[in-house]
Amino acid sequence: MKEFVMLFRNAPTGENRPTPEIMQEFAKKWDNWLGGIAAQGKFVSGSRLGSEGKILKPGNVVTDGPYAEVKEILGGFISVKAESLEDAFAMTPGCPILLLGGYVEVRPIIPNNV
């Protein structure tokens, strides 16, 4: 089994905050989708990222909360076990971010990294 990373990206929502009901509904959709991967023994680990952040550019230039100037932000990522890129990609249907206009990028992990 190889490992693959799935990156979840979406457009910044800006001031447009979803209602608590919608957030709860989507939390459940994520649980169901991730639970399905875990039930097959293919879930390795995952991180959800907070919306605040800083970007460091060459020459020690730091920008805060860079999201006004970008079209999409990384919301989180998981790593999964699969035999091939195709097999890993076959897990993407049902990912709730696709219902919100976002997308899932699947990439192989180069092993033996620190």
Place this chain on the structure above:
Amino acid sequence: MKEFIMVFRNAPMGGFTPTPEQIQAVDKQWGDWFATIIAQGKHGGGYRPGPDGKTAKPENVVTDGPYAEVKEILMGVSVLKVETIDEALEIAKGCPILQAGGTVEVRPVIFMN
């Protein structure tokens, strides 16, 4: 201890292929930098994705190796075990990608169950 993530991005190299010496020199820079983070007990693992990939978009749209159409690609992610985002940012300042025109995005991790 909290966790923060560093996201390393750079422009796609296109047709440029570095020499083995260049690859070795850059690997050493990364190895040295990670060694200082590990020595402080602040390294929390990471991934280096390969350059190939496949992207799922809404309405069943699939793109292969999406990198011709993007300005920068994600080269890797690395977790830091530190207390504040400013501490993470100080560590990020030593990242070799900054010498190659790339960027480091520092973000807090929200734990998933």
